[in-house]
Amino acid sequence: MDYKNLIHKIKSVRDYKETKVSEDILYEIKHSYEKGKKLVHDIEIEVFIKNKEEIYEQLEGIAGYKENMIEAPHYIVILSEEKKDYIENTGYIGQGLMLKALELGVNTCWITFNDGNEIMEKLMMDSEKKLTALIALGYDDNKTKAVNETNLDYNPSKANVVIAEDNVSTRIDVSQLVFIKEWGKCADTDDLSSRGLLDAFNYARLAPSTLNRQPWRFILDDGVVVLAIRKDDNVNKYENKIDTGIVMLYFESIIDSTLFDTSWTMGNIGKDYNIPDEYMVVGYCNI
Ligand SMILES: Cc1cc2nc3c(=O)[nH]c(=O)nc-3n(C[C@H](O)[C@H](O)[C@H](O)COP(=O)(O)O)c2cc1C
Numbered sequence: 644m645d646y647k648n649l650i651h652k653i654k655s656v657r658d659y660k661e662t663k664v665s666e667d668i669l670y671e672i673k674h675s676y677e678k679g680k681k682l683v684h685d686i687e688i689e690v691f692i693k694n695k696e697e698i699y700e701q702l703e704g705i706a707g708y709k710e711n712m713i714e715a716p717h718y719i720v721i722l723s724e725e726k727k728d729y730i731e732n733t734g735y736i737g738q739g740l741m742l743k744a745l746e747l748g749v750n751t752c753w754i755t756f757n758d759g760n761e762i763m764e765k766l767m768m769d770s771e772k773k774l775t776a777l778i779a780l781g782y783d784d785n786k787t788k789a790v791n792e793t794n795l796d797y798n799p800s801k802a803n804v805v806i807a808e809d810n811v812s813t814r815i816d817v818s819q820l821v822f823i824k825e826w827g828k829c830a831d832t833d834d835l836s837s838r839g840l841l842d843a844f845n846y847a848r849l850a851p852s853t854l855n856r857q858p859w860r861f862i863l864d865d866g867v868v869v870l871a872i873r874k875d876d877n878v879n880k881y882e883n884k885i886d887t888g889i890v891m892l893y894f895e896s897i898i899d900s901t902l903f904d905t906s907w908t909m910g911n912i913g914k915d916y917n918i919p920d921e922y923m924v925v926g927y928c929n930i
Pocket residue numbers: 653654655656657706707708713752753754755789790791811812850851852853854855882885886889
């Protein structure tokens with residue numbers, strides 16, 4: 644997969660043509676995770692692709708920002724074994740499926756929810772596994788709609804979604820995203836470039852996140868990159884963990900394609916970087 648090109652191009656699509664995606668393409672998207680990257684290797688997941696008739700009306704008023712369900716011809720549903728870091732693993736795998744879909748010309752958008760068990764009941768899905776992702780899938784109807792507020796008081800009801808002229812949601816600058824050895828010591832982009840890491844951080848900041856809140860910060864220490872995520876009051880634990888898995892995929896895939904293979908270790912590295920209370924360390928990887 645050409646990660647750089649796809650990460651650069653992908654955006655959340657909220658209005659879809661009615662046109663259905665062909666069975667062949669749906670099959671390719673669904674099965675791509677089997678060969679694709681995983682964050683945690685021993686977690687069993689199941690990927691389903693469902694049609695609008697099986698999902699949309701059932702979840703109207705239940706899933707989506709402020710319960711505004713996104714209408715699409717298809718949806719990806721992921722069920723996962725409930726094990727340590729299983730939601731982050733779904734974020735990582737789900738975003739991989741979304742990049743694969745875009746490679747095949749198909750657009751997507753994450754759809755949030757509060758209670759996966761309620762969604763399973765509404766969809767009459769019965770499994771020991773947990774429902775961990777709901778993703779709209781189809782062809783972009785090209786109506787510009789991007790959430791473009793980093794203001795966390797922002798109320799993203801569908802009617803209020805901020806229309807961005809170029810339909811590209813904004814992102815913070817790399818210098819605000821990466822600290823050197825200690826919280827608050829902002830990285831210099833020339834320094835990151837000479838270490839060969841500028842690309843990976845530049846692509847990581849393009850990661851989609853709940854409400855486009857961009858909760859990720861990195862600390863670059865000797866031979867290690869530490870990831871901290873902000874805990875925002877208006878974002879639930881599920882959303883926080885999906886956001887974590889997505890940025891891990893973005894950073895890792897660019898390091899893998901530009902430098903060498905690396906992987907994330909989940910959890911705290913056990914070193915004090917003066918991280919403020921609203922952030923928590925969620926993982927680190929060797930670079
Ligand atoms: C975990 C998660 C849940 C999301 N849920 C919704 C949602 O329910 N409705 C919606 O319109 N967008 C949703 N989004 C999309 C984000 O708002 C979007 O990724 C962000 O605004 C950045 O825009 P972009 O993806 O176009 O770059 C979600 C994104 C993530 C990562």
